Amino acid sequence: MxxxxxxxxxxxxVLIISGCGSNKxxxxxxGNQVYRPGWWSEQKEADYVCTYGQSANLSxxxxxxxxxxxxxxxxxxxxxxxxxxxxKFYLEEAxxxxxxxxxxxxxxxxxxxxxxxxxxxxxxxxxxxxxEGNGPRFKTWIQMKIPKEQVDKTVLxxxxxxxxxxxxxxxxxxxxxxEEQMKxx
Numbered sequence: 290m291x292x293x294x295x296x297x298x299x300x301x302x303v304l305i306i307s308g309c310g311s312n313k314x315x316x317x318x319x320g321n322q323v324y325r326p327g328w329w330s331e332q333k334e335a336d337y338v339c340t341y342g343q344s345a346n347l348s349x350x351x352x353x354x355x356x357x358x359x360x361x362x363x364x365x366x367x368x369x370x371x372x373x374x375x376x377k378f379y380l381e382e383a384x385x386x387x388x389x390x391x392x393x394x395x396x397x398x399x400x401x402x403x404x405x406x407x408x409x410x411x412x413x414x415x416x417x418x419x420x421e422g423n424g425p426r427f428k429t430w431i432q433m434k435i436p437k438e439q440v441d442k443t444v445l446x447x448x449x450x451x452x453x454x455x456x457x458x459x460x461x462x463x464x465x466x467x468e469e470q471m472k473x474x
Contacts, residue, residue: 360433
């Protein structure tokens, strides 16, 4: 009886192990891979924030303009996220729970994200004529480079323009830490 139970146990273990150890191939996603230039999403330069945009249009110029606009919109979102994280760092560090200060902080974030970036340049650009279902179009991929120094100056300028926020910042060590953190970026 013990031999029969032992054999059943061994056979069960072999079946379980072979079931777990099967070589199943990973399923590939359906569809064709979408083309992106090899340089797409690179962040290789320490002094610039690179943002990207793509657009397809009947006109080559309209395609380039739309792609540039998308990339600059992406830059504004980057600035907003960056400023929000810095402000959160300040508020946590200073322990501030002042509704007026939170409102001013929100204003600084919005103003910084809406800022026009001086010194923004086109890093790389590629335009192709492609055939789509509704006819030929020009498709453009663009890399915009915004100087990090310009982003930081815009943020600090907006903080300084909000007098109450600036005074509370100056009264705290967090302001100096914020400036040092921005210098590192």
